[in-house]
Amino acid sequence: MSTATVHFLLEDLLVQAPIGTSLQAIADTSGADITFGCRNGSCGTCRIRVTKGLDNCSEMNTEERDFLKGLEVGSDERLACRVNVMGDIEVDYLGL
Numbered sequence: 001m002s003t004a005t006v007h008f009l010l011e012d013l014l015v016q017a018p019i020g021t022s023l024q025a026i027a028d029t030s031g032a033d034i035t036f037g038c039r040n041g042s043c044g045t046c047r048i049r050v051t052k053g054l055d056n057c058s059e060m061n062t063e064e065r066d067f068l069k070g071l072e073v074g075s076d077e078r079l080a081c082r083v084n085v086m087g088d089i090e091v092d093y094l095g096l
């Protein structure tokens, strides 16, 4: 099975996980310092900036796009609870 590497910048933590794993699961099991609230894309607590590998994140669904549009955030920002990791990425935790 192919794996991807997630680099959590805040802790300089490198984690390998199978392609397609949710970023939420990777953060939960690795101890990465991302705070989750609703875990369904409706609170924004888990907002991150993808500093490398944005194309290696799963497609944004309509709900996530609408939520982030309401916050007027940059195009490199995602909700960690809505991302599946499809390749190597580097993320910085922003929160709300």
Ligand code: FES
Residues within 6 Å of the ligand: 035, 036, 037, 038, 039, 040, 041, 042, 043, 044, 045, 046, 047, 079, 080, 081, 082
């Ligand atoms: S935990 Fe609420 S939007 Fe991700």
